[in-house]
Amino acid sequence: xxxxxxxxxxxxxxxxxxxxxxxxxxxxxxxxxxxxxxxxxxxxxxxxxxxxxxxxxxxxxxxxxxxxxxxxxxxxxxxxxxxxxxxxxxxxxxxxxxxxxxxxxxxxxxxxxxxxxxxxxxxxxxxxxxxxxxxxxxxxxxxxxxxxxxxxxxxxxxxxxxxxxxxxxxxxxxxxxxxxxxxxxxxxxxxxxxxxxxxxxxxxxxxxxxxxxxxxxxxxxxxxxxxxxxxxxxxxxxxxxxxxxxxxxxxxxxxxxxxxxxxxxxxxxxxxxxxxxxxxxxxxxxxxxxxxxxxxxxxxxxxxxxxxxxxxxxxxxxxxxxxxxxxxxxxxxxxxxxxxxxxxxxxxxxxxxxxxxxxxxxxxxxxxx
Amino acid sequence: xxxxxxxxxxxxxxxxxxxxxxxxxxxxxxxxxxxxxxxxxxxxxxxxxxxxxxxxxxxxxxxxxxxxxxxxxxxxxxxxxxxxxxxxxxxxxxxxxxxxxxxxxxxxxxxxxxxxxxxxxxxxxxxxxxxxxxxxxxxxxxxxxxxxxxxxxxxxxxxxxxxxxxxxxxxxxxxxxxxxxxxxxxxxxxxxxxxxxxxxxxxxxxxxxxxxxxxxxxxxxxxxxxxxxxxxxxxxxxxxxxxxxxxxxxxxxxxxxxxxxxxxxxxxxxxxxxxxxxxxxxxxxxxxxxxxxxxxxxxxxxxxxxxxxxxxxxxxxxxxxxxxxxxxxxxxxxxxxxxxxxxxxxxxxxxxxxxxxxxxxxxxxxxxx
Numbered sequence: 001x002x003x004x005x006x007x008x009x010x011x012x013x014x015x016x017x018x019x020x021x022x023x024x025x026x027x028x029x030x031x032x033x034x035x036x037x038x039x040x041x042x043x044x045x046x047x048x049x050x051x052x053x054x055x056x057x058x059x060x061x062x063x064x065x066x067x068x069x070x071x072x073x074x075x076x077x078x079x080x081x082x083x084x085x086x087x088x089x090x091x092x093x094x095x096x097x098x099x100x101x102x103x104x105x106x107x108x109x110x111x112x113x114x115x116x117x118x119x120x121x122x123x124x125x126x127x128x129x130x131x132x133x134x135x136x137x138x139x140x141x142x143x144x145x146x147x148x149x150x151x152x153x154x155x156x157x158x159x160x161x162x163x164x165x166x167x168x169x170x171x172x173x174x175x176x177x178x179x180x181x182x183x184x185x186x187x188x189x190x191x192x193x194x195x196x197x198x199x200x201x202x203x204x205x206x207x208x209x210x211x212x213x214x215x216x217x218x219x220x221x222x223x224x225x226x227x228x229x230x231x232x233x234x235x236x237x238x239x240x241x242x243x244x245x246x247x248x249x250x251x252x253x254x255x256x257x258x259x260x261x262x263x264x265x266x267x268x269x270x271x272x273x274x275x276x277x278x279x280x281x282x283x284x285x286x287x288x289x290x291x292x293x294x295x296x297x298x299x300x301x302x303x304x305x306x307x308x309x310x311x312x313x314x315x316x317x318x319x320x321x322x323x324x325x326x327x328x329x330x331x332x333x334x335x336x337x338x339x340x341x342x343x344x345x346x347x348x349x350x351x352x353x354x355x356x357x358x359x360x361x362x363x364x365x366x367x368x369x
Numbered sequence: 370x371x372x373x374x375x376x377x378x379x380x381x382x383x384x385x386x387x388x389x390x391x392x393x394x395x396x397x398x399x400x401x402x403x404x405x406x407x408x409x410x411x412x413x414x415x416x417x418x419x420x421x422x423x424x425x426x427x428x429x430x431x432x433x434x435x436x437x438x439x440x441x442x443x444x445x446x447x448x449x450x451x452x453x454x455x456x457x458x459x460x461x462x463x464x465x466x467x468x469x470x471x472x473x474x475x476x477x478x479x480x481x482x483x484x485x486x487x488x489x490x491x492x493x494x495x496x497x498x499x500x501x502x503x504x505x506x507x508x509x510x511x512x513x514x515x516x517x518x519x520x521x522x523x524x525x526x527x528x529x530x531x532x533x534x535x536x537x538x539x540x541x542x543x544x545x546x547x548x549x550x551x552x553x554x555x556x557x558x559x560x561x562x563x564x565x566x567x568x569x570x571x572x573x574x575x576x577x578x579x580x581x582x583x584x585x586x587x588x589x590x591x592x593x594x595x596x597x598x599x600x601x602x603x604x605x606x607x608x609x610x611x612x613x614x615x616x617x618x619x620x621x622x623x624x625x626x627x628x629x630x631x632x633x634x635x636x637x638x639x640x641x642x643x644x645x646x647x648x649x650x651x652x653x654x655x656x657x658x659x660x661x662x663x664x665x666x667x668x669x670x671x672x673x674x675x676x677x678x679x680x681x682x683x684x685x686x687x688x689x690x691x692x693x694x695x696x697x698x699x700x701x702x703x704x705x706x707x708x709x710x711x712x713x714x715x716x717x718x719x720x721x722x723x724x725x726x727x728x729x730x731x732x733x734x735x736x737x738x
Contacts, residue, residue: 090721316718323729328697349685352459360692
């Protein structure tokens with residue numbers, strides 16, 4: 001069945017399928033007149049690169065949103081403009097503190113980010129929230145859901161919230177998010193919170209683009225969950241036990257003790273830093289300022305011992321080589337002559353006429369022609 | 370400290386560092402005169418491709434061993450001969466049943482394989498045992514250890530035992546093992562047992578080159594281990610609880626019940642097949658024939674429903690595309706002009722003069738010149 005594709009608000013209404021962002025029908029029913037209204041949205045004028053740049057530098061959130069869409073576009077037509085824009089904003093990037101926040105579904109990431117985000121904007125900081133979550137970002141239900149759950153934060157003028165959709169391409173999620181971080185930095189956001197759901201490879205990707213990585217847990221998540229979490233704990237600069245309120249407090253303290261002990265046997269994620277376990281209640285706004293103090297202590301340490309700079313360089317290097325992998329892949333698999341030759345050569349291998357190694361070499365030779 | 374490299378017996382004595390196989394000193398002390406004797410081994414004559422082919426087809430285990438070494442060599446000089454040989458043997462390959470056997474260290478893989486291998490050779494089968502284990506295959510101690518532990522099997526004239534060393538290169542382990550399987554098949558081995566240690570990615574690699582995947586466990590391995598094992602259970606066609614003898618029997622039966630229950634919630638590794646849990650004692654040779662009956666039942670099912678053929682094709686396709694990835698990687702990272710340009714372009718990125726995307730494109734352009 002052909003899904004009924006829709007476009008999110010930040011995509012130009014006349015755009016085609018080249019946008020990475022596609023909204024699939026969520027769980028909630030959308031009234032038909034709402035859909036009709038969305039389809040009738042008046043067409044927006046294309047912006048010039050200079051208009052994008054000025055808008056971003058002036059902190060215009062609508063233009064920032066459109067610039068992110070431009071960068072997220074998979075269209076070749078947009079690629080050049082996006083690169084031009086990214087090159088222009090480079091001098092204004094790199095000055096934020098980037099924080100990754102991960103946790104299993106149900107750990108209360110959205111409420112935690114809302115509490116932390118509101119706390120930081122009240123301190124006068126400009127905060128951007130990016131969600132790297134392939135499963136939620138392509139589902140209208142949960143994208144809207146996230147926004148609804150962060151209803152206080154979304155009203156803050158110093159806050160920008162943006163889900164970062166999966167690009168479908170190899171490494172797509174990571175690439176778009178990194179560039180989105182740069183755009184937010186150029187727009188003056190000093191603290192970038194990158195949310196990801198703690199179920200697989202996405203945390204490793206997010207760890208490779210943040211300065212501080214925070215793992216959110218809930219009390220009494222059971223032994224099995226902890227087993228799965230061990231790999232993630234190895235990349236965490238802090239573990240936060242959320243929902244430590246009311247009847248949960250004894251369980252939360254027990255979990256704190258257990259995680260603290262577990263961390264003793266794990267090599268710290270950041271050289272010279274001892275990851276520790278904190279309690280918090282996003283609901284009651286308790287523990288948030290203590291966690292922020294911990295993050296500031298971390299920031300001061302890594303900036304003094306040079307690890308901040310070192311990690312940023314390593315992350316940039318990793319980014320470049322990931323892009324190279326992706327380009328090499330595209331160079332090969334978007335070559336029409338190769339695409340035509342693949343089925344026949346595969347068949348030769350299936351029928352023992354040629355070895356897999358020679359098959360691969362034959363295809364590679366087509367690229368080198 | 371420079372390690373004291375040695376060559377295993379199947380590498381020509383005058384060979385250089387191009388051989389993937391390097392023996393590092395193991396835990397046991399080797400008498401100095403033994404080393405001296407090894408160094409004085411008389412030089413063996415190089416074989417022609419025809420001599421390799423004839424030797425393999427006649428089931429000469431020494432020549433088979435040398436042919437595997439030829440295939441494992443990373444030297445460009447050997448690559449062409451190896452490919453020529455592999456192309457010549459292709460018509461004689463594909464007719465074995467390939468079985469992957471995995472388990473955590475201590476699960477008793479070697480004794481299990483010895484029991485199963487001896488049982489199969491007594492039934493008149495020719496059996497090849499390949500060990501894909503990067504950690505043990507580069508350590509003299511454990512390679513010798515494996516041979517010693519399989520001392521009955523190693524004496525069987527219908528059995529060939531060979532550790533498959535890590536190639537160091539991207540996907541090295543997998544590639545060499547696949548080609549080794551083909552060589553063993555051409556030498557008439559009807560059953561190939563591929564052993565791998567159950568600690569990481571190696572099981573996934575081995576699953577992608579076998580018809581049947583068996584997971585070995587021991588009773589009472591604890592909850593934490595089971596958590597880690599979940600991913601591996603998803604690729605297992607059978608789980609075997611080893612060491613189910615004496616006092617272990619109650620614990621083994623409990624583990625059997627637990628694994629059986631766990632398997633209910635997991636999608637079967639092979640379409641149409643229900644993975645089940647078996648008890649065995651390699652020590653007492655109990656349960657081995659039942660496991661073999663189970664494997665035969667599986668073989669009969671997948672050959673009838675076409676899944677055997679389908680999986681073999683998918684595995685070949687995966688192999689080709691893994692090789693392509695590897696070739697693309699080498700094409701780029703072995704290009705001297707690119708290697709020279711990388712540090713400067715990375716520096717440009719560090720200093721915000723160029724975006725990572727443009728950096729990657731610039732480097733890719735050097736390849737396309």
